[in-house]
Amino acid sequence: MTLVVTGAHRMVACCAERVRILSAPSGDCLCTLEHADLVFSAVFSWDGHEVLTATQGAMALIWSATSGECLRTLQGHQDGVLSAVFSQDGQEVLTASEDGTAKIWSAVSGECLRTLRGHRTAVMSAAFSPDGQEVVTASMDRTVRIWSAALGQCLRTLEGHGGTVLSADFSPHGREVLTASTDGTAKLWAAASGECLHTLQGHREPVRSARFSPDGREVLTASWDHTARLWSPGGAGPERGCLRTLEGGEPLCSAAFSPDGRLVLTSSVGWTAKLWSAASGACLCALGDAGAVASFEP
Numbered sequence: 001m002t003l004v005v006t007g008a009h010r011m012v013a014c015c016a017e018r019v020r021i022l023s024a025p026s027g028d029c030l031c032t033l034e035h036a037d038l039v040f041s042a043v044f045s046w047d048g049h050e051v052l053t054a055t056q057g058a059m060a061l062i063w064s065a066t067s068g069e070c071l072r073t074l075q076g077h078q079d080g081v082l083s084a085v086f087s088q089d090g091q092e093v094l095t096a097s098e099d100g101t102a103k104i105w106s107a108v109s110g111e112c113l114r115t116l117r118g119h120r121t122a123v124m125s126a127a128f129s130p131d132g133q134e135v136v137t138a139s140m141d142r143t144v145r146i147w148s149a150a151l152g153q154c155l156r157t158l159e160g161h162g163g164t165v166l167s168a169d170f171s172p173h174g175r176e177v178l179t180a181s182t183d184g185t186a187k188l189w190a191a192a193s194g195e196c197l198h199t200l201q202g203h204r205e206p207v208r209s210a211r212f213s214p215d216g217r218e219v220l221t222a223s224w225d226h227t228a229r230l231w232s233p234g235g236a237g238p239e240r241g242c243l244r245t246l247e248g249g250e251p252l253c254s255a256a257f258s259p260d261g262r263l264v265l266t267s268s269v270g271w272t273a274k275l276w277s278a279a280s281g282a283c284l285c286a287l288g289d290a291g292a293v294a295s296f297e298p
Contacts, residue, residue: 114152222255
């Protein structure tokens with residue numbers, strides 16, 4: 001199950017082949033999106049008008065967030081699509097697949113514009129830079145690659161993780177890349193040079209996700225060791241810049257900041273989502289049967 005909470009107080013929850021758009025925090029179902037295959041991820045577009053889903057059936061689908069109508073099908077991958085995201089202008093979609101490629105699509109026509117080839121095995125996640133000029137991909141081959149979005153060419157390869165890289169994302173200003181890995185660490189890299197700037201150590205199990213705060217000053221990680229951690233990457237805390245530890249009670253699959261950076265949303269393998277104060281680390285409430293992946297939308 002996947003959960004996304006939007007600034008418009010809606011969520012999208014994925015359970016097997018079904019995606020439901022829900023109101024938050026009541027959980028009332030507003031719309032149901034039925035799929036033929038297992039759904040790996042679901043996100044809202046930046047304007048909240050559409051929902052993008054990634055499926056085991058080697059395709060991504062774009063839906064109306066209001067009517068639940070399937071608007072476009074993005075088909076061309078040779079294996080399951082593990083993640084799919086919109087560009088910030090809403091004009092393009094980026095997908096990551098078990099077939100070892102990422103693809104850039106027109107969100108308007110559904111046409112595949114470019115295929116990014118170079119990873120030796122599954123691409124676990126992919127993200128656009130804030131200006132849409134570059135793409136970062138994370139792979140099971142233990143590498144991260146930065147690509148030209150316009151040309152589809154690999155610009156830099158980031159190496160240093162000792163396990164599968166599960167997520168990769170750009171900082172809000174686009175100058176840094178943040179990665180999470182099954183080796184139990186998150187790493188901060190210079191996007192321009194590919195140099196590793198900091199390694200965030202302290203988790204005892206794989207780090208499932210890593211995200212920047214909206215202002216880029218802090219980092220949030222979620223781990224299968226039952227904790228989420230807030231970090232100051234350049235700090236000198238007892239665990240290399242760790243500011244606070246949030247005890248989730250179950251293996252965590254994701255953690256994300258709210259758009260204003262004041263809240264943290266975590267989700268676990270037991271499909272329980274929790275809201276926390278980013279400043280104090282206090283748990284504010286549990287959302288119950290919510291999802292195994294959770295994030296806020298702008």
